[in-house]
Amino acid sequence: MTTRLKPVTDRRTAPHQKRSQQTVDLILSSAAQLLEEIGFERLSTNLICKQAGLTPPALYRYYPNKYAVLKDLGERLMQGQNALLEEQTWITRDLERTRESIRALLIDTIKVTRATPAGIWIMRSLHATPILANVRLDSHRVVARYLTDQVLQLWPQIDQARAFHHMRLGVELGYATIEMVFDESELDERTIVESATDLLTRNLQDLIAQSGFGVADDR
Amino acid sequence: MTTRLKPVTDRRTAPHQKRSQQTVDLILSSAAQLLEEIGFERLSTNLICKQAGLTPPALYRYYPNKYAVLKDLGERLMQGQNALLEEQTWITRDLERTRESIRALLIDTIKVTRATPAGIWIMRSLHATPILANVRLDSHRVVARYLTDQVLQLWPQIDQARAFHHMRLGVELGYATIEMVFDESELDERTIVESATDLLTRNLQDLIAQSGFGVADDR
DNA sequence: TGTACATCAGTGAACGCGCGTTCACTGATGTAC
DNA sequence: TGTACATCAGTGAACGCGCGTTCACTGATGTAC
Numbered sequence: 001m002t003t004r005l006k007p008v009t010d011r012r013t014a015p016h017q018k019r020s021q022q023t024v025d026l027i028l029s030s031a032a033q034l035l036e037e038i039g040f041e042r043l044s045t046n047l048i049c050k051q052a053g054l055t056p057p058a059l060y061r062y063y064p065n066k067y068a069v070l071k072d073l074g075e076r077l078m079q080g081q082n083a084l085l086e087e088q089t090w091i092t093r094d095l096e097r098t099r100e101s102i103r104a105l106l107i108d109t110i111k112v113t114r115a116t117p118a119g120i121w122i123m124r125s126l127h128a129t130p131i132l133a134n135v136r137l138d139s140h141r142v143v144a145r146y147l148t149d150q151v152l153q154l155w156p157q158i159d160q161a162r163a164f165h166h167m168r169l170g171v172e173l174g175y176a177t178i179e180m181v182f183d184e185s186e187l188d189e190r191t192i193v194e195s196a197t198d199l200l201t202r203n204l205q206d207l208i209a210q211s212g213f214g215v216a217d218d219r
Numbered sequence: 220m221t222t223r224l225k226p227v228t229d230r231r232t233a234p235h236q237k238r239s240q241q242t243v244d245l246i247l248s249s250a251a252q253l254l255e256e257i258g259f260e261r262l263s264t265n266l267i268c269k270q271a272g273l274t275p276p277a278l279y280r281y282y283p284n285k286y287a288v289l290k291d292l293g294e295r296l297m298q299g300q301n302a303l304l305e306e307q308t309w310i311t312r313d314l315e316r317t318r319e320s321i322r323a324l325l326i327d328t329i330k331v332t333r334a335t336p337a338g339i340w341i342m343r344s345l346h347a348t349p350i351l352a353n354v355r356l357d358s359h360r361v362v363a364r365y366l367t368d369q370v371l372q373l374w375p376q377i378d379q380a381r382a383f384h385h386m387r388l389g390v391e392l393g394y395a396t397i398e399m400v401f402d403e404s405e406l407d408e409r410t411i412v413e414s415a416t417d418l419l420t421r422n423l424q425d426l427i428a429q430s431g432f433g434v435a436d437d438r
Numbered sequence: 439t440g441t442a443c444a445t446c447a448g449t450g451a452a453c454g455c456g457c458g459t460t461c462a463c464t465g466a467t468g469t470a471c
Numbered sequence: 472t473g474t475a476c477a478t479c480a481g482t483g484a485a486c487g488c489g490c491g492t493t494c495a496c497t498g499a500t501g502t503a504c
Contacts, residue, residue, distance in 0.1 A: 145230070
């Protein structure tokens with residue numbers, strides 16, 4: 001799906017034994033802890049090993065470099081966040097209900113990020129380097145496609161490309177809002193979520209309205 | 220204003236001679252070029268020196284590390300982007316005119332970023348590490364404050380904190396949109412800008428409306 | 439206007455350190471019969 | 472069920488490299504008289 005970038009970040013070996021899976025988990029949790037303590041930039045494979053009580057070749061068996069570790073952490077976080085989406089149908093004809101869904105989605109995504117060790121640091125890392133940025137972008141694209149499908153099922157006449165653009169922007173802005181909640185901890189979280197909910201609901205509403213459909217709920 | 224973080228990124232010496240200023244410019248432009256070629260992560264002071272044809276102590280006279288260089292680049296970019304704001308009054312009672320202003324602001328900010336060497340890479344770097352994130356956040360806060368002042372001048376009864384939250388979110392989402400334009404180069408730029416313009420206009424509109432003011436233009 | 443001197447700008451060479459990476463190895467786990 | 476063997480998982484020690492940083496220095500620029 002994504003074009004291969006220069007520094008390879010694939011797993012070296014698929015783990016065969018339980019012990020092996022435990023080691024991988026240990027590497028990931030150690031990396032997360034270090035990420036919180038010293039940040040992305042000073043993180044290194046050697047430090048992860050020290051933290052995990054392993055020797056470098058042990059880590060090296062599974063990951064070729066720190067980006068590969070972070071890629072795994074990033075994919076797990078994105079997966080955890082996106083899993084919320086699949087729990088129910090978010091977009092319905094009832095716009096007021098959709099608004100509630102969007103609000104809940106924002107709040108729950110923030111919760112998941114808080115609950116994930118080093119969650120916000122992982123999110124930030126996903127801006128730092130092209131390889132990691134791709135993890136983020138791929139995830140956002142998947143979500144946008146998923147939402148586009150839901151929209152098109154309800155309003156089949158809407159132009160697909162147009163719908164995708166709207167949803168893709170909405171996803172981006174949703175995540176930007178969430179990062180801002182963490183970055184601007186002095187601001188009132190609820191006010192921000194409320195504004196963002198309004199914006200994203202409007203975004204959907206505009207898409208529908210501009211495509212020539214009337215919308216029942218247009219308070 | 221900002222709390223001092225551990226790694227110092229201040230200039231070591233203020234340049235006294237013209238030659239000195241030229242060297243600083245050379246360092247910054249070399250760093251920008253490298254940023255485009257090899258990215259943030261592989262950037263180092265040694266490489267910047269090699270690119271600039273200087274020896275390390277020459278760079279070291281002005282910058283203690285690569286973050287200090289990037290901080291300067293980041294501040295210059297943000298300054299260039301924000302300069303657009305001060306050119307005219309963006310927010311007026313005429314919402315349709317405000318909409319046009321927002322659209323123009325997005326487009327021009329994209330232009331400035333494109334025209335700045337390594338502009339988008341600098342923007343991305345401003346997510347990578349706390350020191351650099353602060354450059355971004357400080358800039359966003361300044362812009363949000365500026366817009367809040369304009370809003371309050373026109374509608375003095377609006378709650379100040381509420382206005383600031385709205386503007387701060389708007390600024391964040393504006394920049395997120397711009398980064399997305401670069402990251403998702405396969406999407407149609409104009410469609411994205413159009414949607415974002417609508418969203419940000421609505422954001423303002425909602426702020427005014429929810430504070431109990433009627434708005435003439437509510438198409 | 440010229441000269442002597444002070445300050446500023448950049449050099450050349452060197453350093454210790456932690457990084458990523460690899461090697462041949464030992465020990466642990468799983469499996470065939 | 473027990474044993475012999477193959478595969479998998481992790482160790483210990485070592486490496487070359489580029490990093491950030493510093494030193495005493497030379498040369499360039501500006502200034503006082």
